[in-house]
Amino acid sequence: MKPIWIVDDDQSIRFVLEKALLRDDLPTRSFTNARDVLTALAQDDDAGPQVLVSDIRMPGGSGLDLLDKVKARFPALPVIIMTAFSDLDSAVSAFQGGAFEYLPKPFDIPKAVELIRRAVEESQREEVSEERDTDAPEMLGQAPAMQDVFRAIGRLSQSNVTVMITGESGSGKELVARALHKHSPRANGPFVAINTAAIPKDLLESELFGHERGAFTGAQTMRRGRFEQADGGTLFLDEIGDMPFDLQTRLLRVLSDGHFYRVGGHGAVKTNVRVIAATHQNLEQRVKEGGFREDLFHRLNVIRLRLPALRERREDIPMLTRHFLQQSARQLGVEPKRISEAALVWLGNFGFPGNVRQLENICHWVTVMAPAQMIEPKDLPPEVGVSEGVDLNDAVGAAPTLALGEAELPVNLPLSSPLPATQPVRLLAEAGEHSWEHGLELDASLLLKTDRTDVWDELTRRFESRLISAALAATRGRRIEAAQKLGIGRNTITRKIQELGLE
Structure with missing residues (x-):
């Protein structure tokens, strides 16, 4: 990871921040003035910071001037401004178009580290977004229904008109919104997404419109909302049907x-934003029920x-599957797996x-879990094991089983299927290599052979995702x-x- 650059003429401030960030495994590089920062940036753009933390008042150039010059060259770089309370009011008006956040002096060390971590996460999200925009195809699909979507995006390419995207959860509404932005006159402006x-x-309300200093408990500084962040670009409002009525x-x-x-x-704030909204709900029905204006x-x-x-658009499944298998292999740093025609069926x-x-x-699951390079039907995860239109008895005959007392249950039984009620269910230790614990061990072993350093986080994320998805399925979505x-x-x-993308 690139270092956090700290700019302050006060040696004690630099020392405290350096030690606190290093304890959190965040590398640092320190400067005593803005002039040295600009010199370092001029020498090598790629060696720049992950986050810039700068004081306002320093010899050799103010933090305000540094902010302007850095933002002109690196608009996505998060810049945190350290400021004394006496400077704060003037700083707010000067920084509205640039600073990520403000760190008032004297500051609390844990809160400062937490703020810098948030800025790092924001910087990494920007990097991932840029990689996705440049390396990956926007959308894939040969089905007539998807071709209609592509034609609509083409027709809207020179328009700033408001668009409503409807579709089920997981169908790719944000991808469509990003494509509409990328091919619009606002393509050089920001694309800001929020799931309401x-x-x-x-x-x-604060997320959308921002807040002033002192607007509520904890609002120590002014913060720009998503509408201001998207000025000159596009604001994507996902799941608009769930927005509270007063908002x-x-x-x-x-x-x-x-x-x-x-x-x-x-004071009124003026913004020039194109809004793209999306929902999986029937908004006409919500209007009739009085839940939507x-x-x-x-x-x-x-x-x-x-x-x-x-x-x-089932005809797109083979193409999408192969694309996601390639994508998962790149992410994991392994050889891409191939999929058999039987598994595609x-x-x-x-x-x-x-x-x-x-x-x-x-596709991510089978990239990790499938034992061979060729993915067969038996390698697919449990929820795919019994497909629509496939006779359950045929599927049971083809699938491996776990011993359950005196009954047998196919490993590939979908999560929504009931367990046999003939006997109390008791998984036997003899299940051996088919147990989920063994699958977890295999999963971990494969990931540990790569260069990744986030195996714990990755497996925890997937475990939590499965667990919460199962609970939501059991309660029919009642959170x-x-x-x-x-x-x-x-x-x-x-x-x-929200974190796991399960909306």
Whole structure:
């Protein structure tokens, strides 16, 4: 990882931050003035910082001047400004278009490290996004329904009109939104995405519109919202149907005249943003039920673009599967696996309730778990084992089994299928190589043979994803009930769903 650059003429500040960041395994490089920073950047752009932390008042050039010059060359670089309380008001007005966040002096060391970590995560997200934009194809699909989507994107390429994307969860609505942005006159502007269903109601207003210093407890500095961040570009509002009713009114105002107020603010902020909204819900029905404003619906529904579910474009499954297998192999640093025609038939018969996202996860799973380079039907994960249109008895005959008391259960039984009720279910130790613990061990062994250093995080993420998905399936999507069954808090499951991409 690139180092965190610290710029301050105060040696004690540099020393404290260096030691605190090194304890968190964050490399650092320190400078005493802005002039040296610019010299170092001029020597090698690629050797620049992951995050820049700078004081305002220094000899040899102010932090404000440094911010302007750095942002002109590296607009995506997060810059944190250290400022004394007496400087804060002037700093806020000067930094609105640039700083990632402010660190008031004197600062609390753990909070400073936490802030810098957030900036690092933001920087890494930008890097991944840039790689995805340059290396990967935007969207794949030969099915007539997808060709219609591609034609619609082409027709809208020179337009700034508001678009509503509808489609099931996991069908790729954000990819369509990114394609609309990339091929629009705003392509050089920012693309900012927010999932309105994943953010608690009391925080969503601040996320969208920002807040002023002192607007609420903990608001120590002014913060720009997503509308300001997307100025000159595109704002993607995912799951718009879940937006609280009172915020719908504020959104309608912004769409009408381009003005809004930050939380706790008294001055109108002007923004020039193209809004693309998406939902998996029937908004017409939500309007009839009184859960969604009719005037906002008509404002958003200028052009509607329906994205087909994966089961409606089954002819694309082989192409997408091979693409995701290549992608997973690159991510894991292993040789790409091939898939047999028989396995593709099983995938083609599967209903894919999670759509393209579920297929991508399956390809990642088999890249790690399949023992041979050629993927056969028996190598597919459990939920794909009994496909739609395939007789259960035939599937059981073809699938490996686990001993369950006096009954037998196919390993490939889908998660939604009930367990046999003839005997109390008791997994035997003799299940051996078919146990999930053994699968975890194989998974870990394969990952540990690569150069990755995040095996713990990767396996934990996948374990939590499966566990939460199973709980949501058991409770038909009711998050509070799922959290109760898992023994975790409501806020925890909401945060995990967002982090794991399970919305």
